[in-house]
Amino acid sequence: MDLGTFEFIRQQLSELYGYTAFANVDWRHLVMICVGLFFISLAIIKHYEPLLLIPIGFGIIIGNIPFDVTADLRIGIYEEGSVLNMLYQGVERGFYPPLIFLGIGAMTDFSSLLSKPKLVLLGAAAQFGIFAAYSSSLFLGFTPEQAGAIAIIGGADGPTAIFLSSKLAPEFIGPIAIAAYSYMALVPVLQPPVMRLLTTKKERLIRMKPPRAVPKQEKILFPIIGMLLTTFIMPTALPLLGMLFFGNLLKESGVTNRLAETARSSLIDIVTIFLGLTVGASTQGDVFITPQSMMIFGLGAASFIIATFSGVLFAKIMNLFASEGNKVNPLIGNSGVSAVPDSARVSQHVGLEYDKTNHLLMHAMAANVSGVIGSAIAAGILLSFLT
Amino acid sequence: MDLGTFEFIRQQLSELYGYTAFANVDWRHLVMICVGLFFISLAIIKHYEPLLLIPIGFGIIIGNIPFDVTADLRIGIYEEGSVLNMLYQGVERGFYPPLIFLGIGAMTDFSSLLSKPKLVLLGAAAQFGIFAAYSSSLFLGFTPEQAGAIAIIGGADGPTAIFLSSKLAPEFIGPIAIAAYSYMALVPVLQPPVMRLLTTKKERLIRMKPPRAVPKQEKILFPIIGMLLTTFIMPTALPLLGMLFFGNLLKESGVTNRLAETARSSLIDIVTIFLGLTVGASTQGDVFITPQSMMIFGLGAASFIIATFSGVLFAKIMNLFASEGNKVNPLIGNSGVSAVPDSARVSQHVGLEYDKTNHLLMHAMAANVSGVIGSAIAAGILLSFLT
Amino acid sequence: MDLGTFEFIRQQLSELYGYTAFANVDWRHLVMICVGLFFISLAIIKHYEPLLLIPIGFGIIIGNIPFDVTADLRIGIYEEGSVLNMLYQGVERGFYPPLIFLGIGAMTDFSSLLSKPKLVLLGAAAQFGIFAAYSSSLFLGFTPEQAGAIAIIGGADGPTAIFLSSKLAPEFIGPIAIAAYSYMALVPVLQPPVMRLLTTKKERLIRMKPPRAVPKQEKILFPIIGMLLTTFIMPTALPLLGMLFFGNLLKESGVTNRLAETARSSLIDIVTIFLGLTVGASTQGDVFITPQSMMIFGLGAASFIIATFSGVLFAKIMNLFASEGNKVNPLIGNSGVSAVPDSARVSQHVGLEYDKTNHLLMHAMAANVSGVIGSAIAAGILLSFLT
Amino acid sequence: MIQNFSYMTHQVESGSAIVAGNTSVFSQNDPYGALMAILGMGIVFLILLLLFTVFSTTPRIYTPEFKVWLNSLWSRKKMAKPEETLEDIKVSKPEELSGEVNAAIAAAIHLYRSELHDYENTVLTIRKVSRTYSPWSSKIYGLRNIPKN
């Protein structure tokens, strides 16, 4: 059709306006953009997990720039052919988390655990938060698969949560991932009150023996034996634990330093950038702000706090059976959740408040890396039972 | 069938000869190989944009090794299953350019722009080259979509050109990318004559106030506000500008240095290698040497020169309204095109020719980084209007 | 159905047991796990090619954790949707090997070869092992395509072997890759006896002239001329040799250091990790331990030893035509196989045994890098003839 | 000279209906691209003018008083960050003076380097140290490098 010039301009401008955010915006976009800004502020001002919160926060902003979803502009994360959608495949198909675990393996030193193997049990106890959250989710009306995916938030492990929800409840990847990473970032806020509540002054002053030196050979054997032991019993933990132990062998073998170095720097950084950005962007307001998301956040927080509870309580239970010099300071019980190294740092900080010379960091790290293994096993169990 | 031994050898040798380049070569392959050699020489001898010209130049050679296209050897860039074809997906589906922008964001310091925000307008003015080329392309008989993709060459931005042509005119990705990168490499040759032509001796000696120091907080706010402001008005610029500002926040936040470092080193390098190589290889002589390609080169050069013109002229216009101490040296007008940092270097070099103590580099950088933003917005506009 | 609680628990536990490795294990899994452990031990204790053997060895363990293949758990490397399967695409579709060659090109210094071009012929002679293995494989009843894929093991080049078998005999990628990498790791064991057997004491003491200094210009010209020369005659060598020479130009051009650095560090490391892990994991016992695999190992070993034979013999033949000062020490003949730099190191070590001041390393390197080119050409020939 | 190459569009994918629709409007109503030029340049200028406006006003908000107030706000929230105030003080004082001189030096170094950079190698100072084994030492490294998980 042939239009008059002014009519044509008017029409083009109106179409152009139809493309702008102003024509498509919605209160939920604005709420989510504020959430994104809040995450970025937390990271910059409070230094909470910046490597996660900056990508996720900016991702939330990117994902909530309102655009005309009917115009096939291939911008949105849920539109096939968009860049965000391509990068999101790693989340949706669950291959970013194992790569993150590869990098974590290549940077984790398990000798704290090897030197005091009994602390490994704290990493088991803290997983109770997961199963408590599973019950609660069932009670709130979620299906067992959804409940399993939500429950894993209590494992305090972002990649594990993304991996499991991509398998069990892909419709909830967004809120589960955001919840998992938010609470991981809030470890220094959520855990100390629980720790203080459950411990007596005397318990907080318990001094633990310094760990023994772990010979190189044991550190090399650990990823191999650990791998065989865990995955023979729970093969569904293979994608995560296989990669974790593989990365650790690259580190400890002493002959593949360049591979370990790349795994724990470029590779994990690239995956972290893509994972954070797309997890953030997956929170497009119109599909994200729902009653279910709110319930998921509530369940996540509860699960997280219960995990801390059970870690600290179990430490106290262990002390009932321990001889005098071998007591465990229950302030490291919180470190059984797998937020590495944040919860270990919390143990150290809280410990120092009560005794300036009592360094709990290394002992807490033992519980902390056990938590990583424990939560990956718990994910394997849920996967086995619910598929 | 059973053949005699000699007959069999003769037949095998003849078939083998049929596979060699000698049986399949064509003058266009040879021409393109010479172009590839020329690009490599420019890079090594003249130091023009070697990080682009070496991969593109060698890619041109690889793409023009003649082979038997009927034999399904899966060698060629247009044959499914070949390595080149797999790497080419990032060009064809347009996901390399946003990753390049991520890296650029993580290495760009916007404080020159923040300290003299009015220079941002030079980055707008220089985009006139794009729209002039659009008109000319229409006049030469290209469709509006093709015209839009060709016009973006005037933005002097390789990734933007690849991104836009992958969306608007995928049949011209090759020539448009080659033209865009060639002219970016030729900035030191193409711009100085225009700059000298349009300026008076007095103008070339204008001294500009040194920029103020920009506090950290402003540098952190820039990617966030810049993101919201540009993409609310032009959401189609999101894939490029979203990544640019994301990269910049990683850099400026101060708490995600390792991610910024990876984005501006390994990640951008890997993408640069793959992008350059496959853009070069996409110039297979038989599909590349066409009258349209020649027109595209002509239009690109024109567009580029017009962009320089309008940048310098706009600087002179700005001076009409500026008070005495606040005049702009029009030798930085050329930097409004987004060839970073080459056009800024040209401003500095030409400026020093006339006054050995007048350093225009930082002011030119302000215009230059604005040009990056300006050309990405222009790409968004063309995408909005033409899809 | 509604079950009693105990019946339900019993059923769940039994189902869970059905998932564990104990319910699915098979002697072949255990054999392969021992092979994996042996590879890891070789790498750590004997320092044989650790960058290959650690990932492959651990990959073998991961690939042989027994799990319930009927339960669609998406764990196994041959199950679509599993992480291992995604990473395995690079092996199956043959795009990891060219990326490895890119990195090798970016780290290889060809000046030893340039300074003594006649040593290039040793790299040709050693490829005889490939064609001898081809004959033997035909004799043992393999099809010509399978025979070609098996024969390339004699090229002593892991990536080339994977590339060629992904094209000619994808059903044998696993055993061929494992054989190729195993024998490369065993170079220091397999070659010295052959070298001692074929040489006289006098020959082993031959001193070769130190290589001349190679000017920068020649080193830049080499990848360009080498590329044109080899691929014009054998275009099917393009995917491997194109990348090798591209990487080398990035290194030698002197203006693209950052790209060369990334290609020879992060990029090749990431690909090495993924390639090693998935090649290892592709050896799932039940599909791997077959009579054919055993034959492939036998043929590989034979091929490898014949390659060493022909390299050393050809060096002796060259001496028949060389004047007194220009004799070649036949102890570098073994380096014609493309296991870089292991076979060159073997030359140096064995040479030093007989004369503590006779350093053969640089001369051996010339033969060694020629072997890389020679085996890639041989792969191209097999590909041309057999597709 | 006006001909049409659209027959070459051999591999354009998807969304072609929309493309055709909108485009034909453009080809019939804006045959010379003049309107595109006016609208396009208008929007580019509009957005960049907005950027200019915002970022030429922010420094006015960042008065020294505001900065001190903001810092005090932050320091209360965080444990203690004396460096920040220090830095800001450094920032707000002497740069106007030395800027010109710095620029000259900087540019000189830059040009000097960019001309030389491929005739020199950048060498990292690498020092080999024998491993002093301690269960603690490695841990700190481990801790400091864990990016999260």
Add this chain to the structure above:
Amino acid sequence: MIQNFSYMTHQVESGSAIVAGNTSVFSQNDPYGALMAILGMGIVFLILLLLFTVFSTTPRIYTPEFKVWLNSLWSRKKMAKPEETLEDIKVSKPEELSGEVNAAIAAAIHLYRSELHDYENTVLTIRKVSRTYSPWSSKIYGLRNIPKN
């Protein structure tokens, strides 16, 4: 309050038969998740207890005598690795003593750094050296960096 969100499962892929089968068993027989909690915690503890058992016994195997024997075994196989024995001797002696002190220092340094790390830049000492050309020098570099192929 008990409702069901399963209608939201809009993109669950593959294996749905199995999922449905097993899950319905669970929803009918374990409506409150109690069995899941017991079984789950049981298995987690089982696996980690096994890990504990294995790695609390290994150090007992690694007696000094065993280590010496193992080293002698290795050294015979390899050319000669005196460093190893040295290291092991160092390891098996003085760490118990200085552990506490080290921990304090380490933790202090760690905390100090983690608080400061974004106000400082980590700068690598980079030294430019002019290329001393030799056909040999570069080769060693090349050799040592070839990861294999």
Add this chain to the structure above:
Amino acid sequence: MIQNFSYMTHQVESGSAIVAGNTSVFSQNDPYGALMAILGMGIVFLILLLLFTVFSTTPRIYTPEFKVWLNSLWSRKKMAKPEETLEDIKVSKPEELSGEVNAAIAAAIHLYRSELHDYENTVLTIRKVSRTYSPWSSKIYGLRNIPKN
């Protein structure tokens, strides 16, 4: 002993017509692989002989006179590259003499290192410097690192 495993080809994709065609010719006419060996070795030698020919003649072209001429050509084109001539002069003189010695040293260092390298850690000298803020300083860094755009 001659049997056929082609029934195992369970996942060969595409191009099978050509494969079959050409291959059957080979299996019928070259049952022992002798022709393949002759043709194959012939081509490998042909190509590598060509490489040998080209690169044994290039150094003859690079006579000192030619090099000086080439350098003069380049220097005119570029601004000024005195380093280049210097380097070339260095190159064309003393290497024949010291090559042997260098080789010995190089090899010794190489072997020494390769034997030791996993008992030592390579440590980069890292120096923490407080950020000396200047709007200029960071720019140079930024400029020098922009790979393109």
